[in-house]
Amino acid sequence: MQSSEIRRAFIEFFAERGHVQVPSSSLIPSDPTVLLTTAGMQQMVPYFLGLERPPHTRLTSIQKCFRTVDIDEVGDESHLTFFEMLGNFSIGDYFKAEAISWAWEFLTKWLGVPAERWYPTVHPDDEFSYQYWRDQIGVPTERIFKLEDNWWGPVGATGPNGPDSEIHYDRGMEYGCGRTECGPGCDCGRFLETWNLVFMEFYKEADGTQRPLPRKNIDTGMGLERISLIMQGVGSVFETDLFYPILSEAATIAGVRYKEQARVDRSLRVIADHARGVTFLVGDGVFPSNEGRGYVLRRVLRRAVRHGKLLGIERPFLNQLVDVVIELFSSYYPNLNEQRERIHRVIRHEEEHFQRTLSAGLSRFEALLDQLQRSGEQVLPGDEAFRLYDTYGFPLELTEELARESGFTVDRAGFERALERQRELSRASVGRFADTQRQRAELYAQFSERPTEFVGYDRLETTATIVGILGLSDLRQEAEAGEEIELILDRTPFYGEAGGQVGDTGEIVAETGIVTVEDTQRPTPELIVHRGRVREGSIRVGQSVRAIVDAERRAAIRRNHTATHLLHAALRRVLGEHAVQAGSLVAPDRLRFDFSHHESVSPEQLRRIEEMVNEQIVRDLRVEVRYLPLRDALAEGAIALFGEKYGDTVRVVSIDGFSKELCGGTHVSHTGEIGAFLITDETSVASGIRRIEAVTGLAAARLARTLIDVSEEAARRLHVVPEQLPEAIERLQQQVRDQQREIERLAADLAAARLAPLVERAARIDGFRVVSARIEVPSLDVLRRVGDRLRDAIGSGVVILGTAIENRPMILAMATPDAVQRGVHAGQVVQAVTPLLGGRGGGRPDIAQGGGADVSRLDEALAAARGEVERQLRNSTS
Structure with a gap:
């Protein structure tokens, strides 16, 4: 039985029993306290809590889900990130008896699975469910198990929860551990948890007490992948029709075969799972970034690329698999096909970017492990893990996975400290009413x-x-x-x-x-x-009461909101149809608009976009609001945004043939009310996401006046007209650069002159001069200039210089060519002594540098460096 037939049968079964099908919600949940949609019941929570009125008291759905809790296990034969959950739900309608009876009927009669293969489990305190399974369904007592972990929820400290009853499938003794006590709950692979029936009958208070809910609810979930495994009689979910075409394509790309080598099989499973996951995430509007759900996407995608490399795939390949995923799932999830171009673009950009740094990052990682092994260490320092993350794009979890494979661990706390240092972000104050929706x-x-x-x-x-x-x-x-x-x-x-x-x-x-x-x-x-x-x-x-809105503030918000619609339409005309909204802020003093685009918007494009928006403002176009059935609005070409929930009837905001969007916000009646539109900034906020900030109306006029005043004052001070400012500034900058170079040259001359006696008193080791000294210089560039002059002055030997710049110690080592030929390695000298400074360093045989944090030990480090040079020269002659 194919997965598409299982989906259809499930929905038909519960429709016959009075259930209304609700479409799958986005993987981006509406609840801001949750990162991703992880269960079929997530979109039902507002109904369970009484926050929203459900379309019916009996509902059924097939929900897209994404979980990362077991991501490190993905690659075995059972763990997944993306999956589909079949569910039926009762909001204060039926309860345990119906839920159990219908689940049993669907599994044994509709799907025809032999009854003796199913093993129910219940919570020890749930006597009703135990007796119902035994007396009404007729399951023998030896096949009903009481397990303490048969309890669901709550999500968070408080919330609805209750006992559950899981239905396990017996795959056969060949999958088991052989123990007589083996049964559901055993860690072996014999009993497969297939369907979970959750009986929500309590609400957990903040003090831990459980009070009965006035309306009891049913929440069930059955993984499509697992029931497909059973119905298709295969060994793992990766051999079902939900995975095998993807896995097979990956094997073809890599030139390998499945089920021949365990290492190859693991990588193929990782790639197949992650290809599904990234396709659905991007399809639902997630973009790669270093935070939140964007980080999850980036982590999963890069993990797939790394496993592709393990299979010998050196070129971008994920988009080939994306096409397979879309062909498999677009009949049920049509937005995948609609968003194919955008999915390709986002994934291609992220994969190509990571491919460029992956090899270099792996080389760096292997060098680090080699150093740790030589020193007998088993923990990769947190700052090195951060460098892999910051420089080479390695998510921390990827570094941890690589380390585990070689028997190492990672200093996660050190990584977090390094990350926090880099961010240096002020923590926004949290208002007293900033409780989560769930808490209130x-x-x-x-x-x-x-x-x-x-x-x-x-x-x-x-x-x-x-x-x-x-x-x-x-x-x-x-x-x-x-x-x-x-x-x-x-x-x-x-x-x-x-x-x-x-x-x-x-x-x-x-x-x-x-x-x-x-x-x-x-x-x-x-x-x-x-x-x-x-x-x-x-x-x-x-x-x-009399409720009175701040009219002036609302008017400014209306101007900015209508301007975002004009901006959106202009972006799509100038940059292309892919430039779709990915977020916005409409405030009284400014507007912010995030959109999908993979490169910075050029100054010429920004000018054209700004001009196009202002053209519509000057035309004073009518802004029309209509209410239409959703299907009619989309057929007219109205833009709907990812992640937004729309009812059967929607509000359509149209601007005279230039823009048409579904929107519930407030707008001006004619575009002329906006006054003017000025773009103030264009930046990147995540991979594939750009941001434009702008002002309108009086704010735009004030900004224009300020810019004119500033340019006129700058022109006056430089004795030019405003139009000549760029050339005047460039001349001034060139003068500063020339003067800075002259200052550095003079500083180097002065420092070198003061060190002339050191050249005369330089130590002689095996015929080479060795100068080791601490000097005062203003910058690292001057330190290098002094080093160059001293190296030329000694003719043959090694120069080691130390200094303190902004109270941080720096050390520089330089060796002449004949000294290098004799075995001197400046990089190894610096590498050997910088730990004394609380830092690190290195470089080439002829020049190297390093630094640290402890300036009090700089003299000690210079003495140690001189000793290291002597050791290298002695070893070269022995």
Whole structure:
């Protein structure tokens, strides 16, 4: 039975039992506290918590999932990163009996797997499930196992959880350990956990207590890969139709065969799994970076490239596998085919970049291990692991994997310290209301049946009723002056932060008090929360109030939001259709727009983009808002963004044939209201992602005035007209460079002149002069100039110089050609003595340098260097 048939059968089975199918959500979850979608139930959490109203109380789905917890194990015959989870869910509808009965019916009757091959497990305290399996389903007691780990959740410190019942498939004694007590839960491969039925009946409080949920829920999950293994009768998931075509293509590229060498098989499995994973990640809008989910993508992709190299693949190859993945899965996930070009572009760019540094990084890694082995060490220093990460693009986990294969470990704490030093980022302060959605979920859930009516598209002021007051940790009936609160109204003109647009500010006025609104958030799609402080008097639930948005601030936000739509359209026209939105910020003082593009935008392109946006502003185009069925909007060519959830009816914002996007934000009515548009910066924020920052309206006018004033003042000081500033600045820079070189030459002359007596008193070792001295110089360049002159002055021998630059010790060694011929190696001299300085160094036989942190031992290091030169010369004659 092919995987596509299993998908179809599963959905049909539960549809016949009253379930509504929901499409797979993106691998980029809507919950900001979660990195990636790791389970089928993730998109159901808002329903389970009562934060959102489900489309039905019975749901079923086939969910894309990505987990990295076992990534180091991927390569064996069972562990995966990307997988598909078949699930059925009950939101306060049916419970244990139905979940167990239907799972058994699907496995034994619809799929036809013999009943005696299935072994259920239950939690020891779940007597109902044990008896139901035994008495109603008819499973013999010797095939029902009670296991302590049959308990699911919660995710985080608090949340819904409950016992579960797992259904295991007996693959046969040939897969087992042979022990009489072998059964589900054994570490051997005989019993394959196939389906997990989770009975969510409790909520864990912060103090650890479990309270029964008023509405019990069902969450089940069955891995498509595992049930396909069973239905196709193969030895591992990699031999199913979900993997084998990818694995086979990888083997063809590498010129190897599967199932002949264990080492080759492992690499082929890694590549097959990771090729699926990166294709789906990029398809859902993830881009490579050094943080978050982008780091996961980069790590998985680079691990695949490294295993390709182990198989002898020296050229980029992943896009060949991407095409196989798309052919296998696009019939069920059509966005893969729609995004094929973008997936190719992102993966090709990342793979080519890593291919260029991989060989050099591996050489560096092997040299480090060689040094550690010679010194008897087994731990790779954290700063060296960081250098592999920073210079060669090796994710830390890849370095750890390489080290493990050679019997070494990595100083992870040292790596983290080095990473932290490099970042030197200020930690953003966290507001008192910055709890996660999950932590405040219970408070918000109490208002889920009373959605907030948003009236802010058409008005900035309205009469409303207070329906809820939330303190820092509880619901309130009233609040007094000075208190921080969250306020919920039955209707509001305040826009809750969404789609990149920041939340509104303003005030809410009651007869008895005034609340200053400092931010507006939307913790659930239907609930708008006003965050702020009671400025005067007091307020209470049930009061009638006047909600007033800061009109000037909203107007600035509207200008910037419409400008992002114009910018998006201009980018696609100038750079190409691949330049799609990857994130945005629409604030009152500026706009920020992230988009997919693999190279910096040239000054000429930026000027054309800016000009194109301003052309639409000058034309004063009408901005039209319509509500359409999603299918009709997409058919019209409206742009939908990755990772966004859209309902059956969507809001379409059109700008007179120039732009058309699905958008819930606020906009101007005509583009002329924007006033002007100026790009202020263009940078890279991640691999394949660029960022443009810009200003509009009065902010653009103020910026233009400031730039004019600055250029005129600079021109006045340089005695030129503003148009001549670039040439005048270049002349000035050249003068500075010339003067700096002259200063360094004079400093070197002065230092060398002072050291002339040292040349006369140089030690003589086996016919060679050796000068070792500490000098005062302003820079490393001057140190090298002095070294060159002293080396020329001694004619034949070695020069070793030490200095302190910004209170950090530096050491330089130079050897004349005949000294090198006799066995002197300047690089080894420096390498031998820099540990005394708390650092490292090295170089060529004729010149080397190094440094450290302990300047107090510089004289000791110079003496040791002289001794090392003497040792090298003595050894060369012995």
